[in-house]
Amino acid sequence: MTGIAYSICRWIVALILLQYGFAKLFGAQFTVLDSELDKPMGEVSGFWLTWYYFGYSPFFGTLFALLQIGLGLALAFPRTALLGAAGAAPLLAGISVVNLSYQIAVDALVVSLIGAGCATYVLWKHRRELAAVFWHDHAPAAAPARRRWARVVLVALVAALPASCSYYVANYNNRLPTPLDGVWDVTSGAFQPPGLPGPAERVYFEHNRAYQIVVRNGQTWQTHHFEVDPAASTIAIWETWLSKGEQLLSGRYVLTGDRLVITTGSTSWELRKVSR
Template sequence: MDLKKAHLYLYTFCRYFLATMIISYAFAKIFETQFTSQPSVYDKPIGSLSGFQLTWYYYGYSYWYGLVIAITQIVSSLLLFFRKTTRIGIILFLTFMVNILLMDFAYDIQGAKGMALTLTLMALFVLLSDYKALLKYFIQEPPLFQDSDRPMRMNKMSKIKFIYIPVVFIGFFVLISTLKNKFMGKNEFYGTWENVETAERLHFEAATTFQINRKNEFENFVNGNYTFTKDSLTLISTKTTSEKTAIYLKGKYKLIGTDLILTTKNSTQKFKRIR
């Protein structure tokens, strides 16, 4: 068996198969048969949406964004149909195909995983079939500006990057982790609690902020910041400028499993953790 000829046939088949299939996905976006949410989805709470519904609604929110993806797919398809432009075509193809593959598995898009995996593997086969040319261009070819093109001072200063790069990594790691602990830290209240009597939902959120929503209403009617000690909890509303009326709720609390019992001067309210 002539392996080189078999490689040629398989390589050509993969090129045409990839180019043909991706056109169908491109036109599906243009004619809005893809990324289209059903009317019932709009009435569901976001927390109840499946990965498929969430993804389709998100990508379908902007038609022109889907159109950009479709044009990119068509361009990659046209490039793959011709041998001389296959290299740039397959690189362009993989830039969105790998993202699609990851999205299908991350958001559990049923019925799409198999095809996405097949197209990605075929694209990798086409790419790696030409690995010598790619290796030569991306690795072995000299950089645009060589040492002889740059001032001597710049060549000497280039060694600073071995200090600069670790500083950037460590610096941003410390900065972001510090900001996360300060503003995104999760305490024992963090989450959504529902009043067992009124069905109002109390949301304890990042940066010690809170929101309260009435039953069947999406807009909050109270929001602000909260403070707490070992046994007391205070909700401070931001919708008023008066210091006296700024305290929306204040009292002693008890956390027992998924129950939050808040006792004020006038009443005792019980909340159940929803999430």
């Protein structure tokens, strides 16, 4: 496989991957500023969220770096260029999607797009070898119509099963919306479950986790189980999410706009919804 453009593209991708790989090994990538670590997750930019996520596991970072270095070295040799390009093209395309989706630096996006384009060109020059691997030279004899329809039905069932399970989990297991879903600041009253260092200052009725309530005091969070009956305006909170355990609170609630009042016996607990 010869050609100036081919050689240039091969070496561009090799250099990009080697740069990526050694940058991770030597700590030039996937490192997070202390000031970013002190910010609430909802205030962190997509760039630092991505950096923190990929850098959380040193094992993953090292493995990813070695993969990039290995693919770069494969591209440096003509005999293994196809292998390197086959791994580099989807890898760099994925990095480009991450760079674009999470608003990573523009220059990083340009570099990854150039690398993905060059790797794709190298693959194009090897298209005959790829076709020989992934496509048969001779079309197989046509299967009977009944067998073809049976295959279509089987594929549809295989796709429908995980799709329906995922839909159920998302809409009936993970989510069971209640009128109280959202983030609330405690404005008066006190609710202090065992183990919480002080009365709850902020309460999270989780929309994306059915029956889950999280209470916070300072930098301490506790997760509990809650249930409400909107028709009767009643609420109950238990110690352990899903399995319940000891009941911590039982009472009634009044919801007026962004104001929530929970009454238990002779005491009341007032909260105000936080705008997000």
